[in-house]
Amino acid sequence: MTTAFQLRQAAGRLRAGGLVLYPTEGVWGLGCNPLDPDAVFALLALKARPVSKGLILIADRAQRLAPYVVDLSDLPAPDDQPTTWILPAHVACPWWLTGGRPTLAVRITTHPVAAGLCAHFGGAIVSTSANPGGRPAPRRASQIDPQIRQAVDLKLGGRTGPLRGATPIRVAGSGDYARGGMPRG
Numbered sequence: 001m002t003t004a005f006q007l008r009q010a011a012g013r014l015r016a017g018g019l020v021l022y023p024t025e026g027v028w029g030l031g032c033n034p035l036d037p038d039a040v041f042a043l044l045a046l047k048a049r050p051v052s053k054g055l056i057l058i059a060d061r062a063q064r065l066a067p068y069v070v071d072l073s074d075l076p077a078p079d080d081q082p083t084t085w086i087l088p089a090h091v092a093c094p095w096w097l098t099g100g101r102p103t104l105a106v107r108i109t110t111h112p113v114a115a116g117l118c119a120h121f122g123g124a125i126v127s128t129s130a131n132p133g134g135r136p137a138p139r140r141a142s143q144i145d146p147q148i149r150q151a152v153d154l155k156l157g158g159r160t161g162p163l164r165g166a167t168p169i170r171v172a173g174s175g176d177y178a179r180g181g182m183p184r185g
Contacts, residue, residue, distance in 0.1 A: 002113050002156045004120075010154050011120035018153030019043055021130050021144065024058070024114045025082040026163025027137035028144055030130040030152070031058075031117070034068070040096050040126060046151050048133045054099030056084055058107045059124040060115035065106050068093045068124065074172040078108040082163060085172040097126070107167060113158040129166060137166055 002022075010020045017039045019032050030047070032039035034057055044051055059065050062072050069075070070088040089097075089104040098104050106124070109115050118125055129137035130144050138144045139160050149155065 002116065002158050004116075006156060007113075007116045007120040010117055010156055011122070013153040014039075014117075014121050014125060016153075017042075019046070019151065020117065021149070021152050021155040022113050022117055023111060023141075023156070023158040023160045024109060024127065025111050025161035025167055026165050027139055027160055028130040028141060029058075029114060029127045030148065031125040031127045033121075034097055034124060034126045035094065037094070037096055040094075043126060043128065046148060047128065047131070049128070050099075051096055052099045054101055054103075054105060055097050055126050055128055056105040056107060057097065057124040058109045058114060058118060058127040060109060060118040062108055064118060064122075064124045065108075068097070068104055069106060075106065075108070076172065078110055082107065082110065082161070082167045084167045084169045086169065087172050105169060111161050113156055117156065139164070 013020055014033045017036050022029050032043050062075055066072055068090055070090055074087050084105050084107040086103045086105055130148055131137045132145055
């Protein structure tokens with residue numbers, strides 16, 4: 001079980017440019033401060049993930065995503081099925097998050113550890129699966145790649161949620177699943 005002290009410690013690591021492992025709704029997540037390009041590029045290098053693929057931001061509440069997207073009213077309220085939504089990115093949203101696209105992938109997380117981390121951090125965080133590119137996303141902590149485990153600054157405890165993998169990605173307002181290289185893993 002993750003304590004408030006551990007969440008504060010992890011949030012401090014994120015503020016200092018660190019990488020943190022934590023459980024999410026379906027897989028183990030690897031996160032960092034989205035406004036720290038050094039942290040984002042360290043995360044991308046660790047995963048061997050090209051910046052052009054874009055990233056997902058998670059938050060415990062919609063208002064924390066306001067600096068990154070054009071209109072929060074396009075973001076559906078969280079429900080029983082955790083979903084990552086593609087929304088138009090705010091003009092000030094850093095290119096290293098969007099991969100150079102005019103859109104950004106975002107999710108309101110209800111997982112207690114991931115949401116607690118966002119709350120203690122006081123903002124949205126980058127959240128990608130804790131696996132090297134092309135490898136399966138870990139559902140259990142024991143499945144996290146040893147190289148990733150060694151490279152992070154802190155690993156929170158807990159279990160992943162009920163999903164059997166990554167959350168589905170949908171385009172807000174369209175009802176269609178995102179296609180064509182949108183953020184995955």
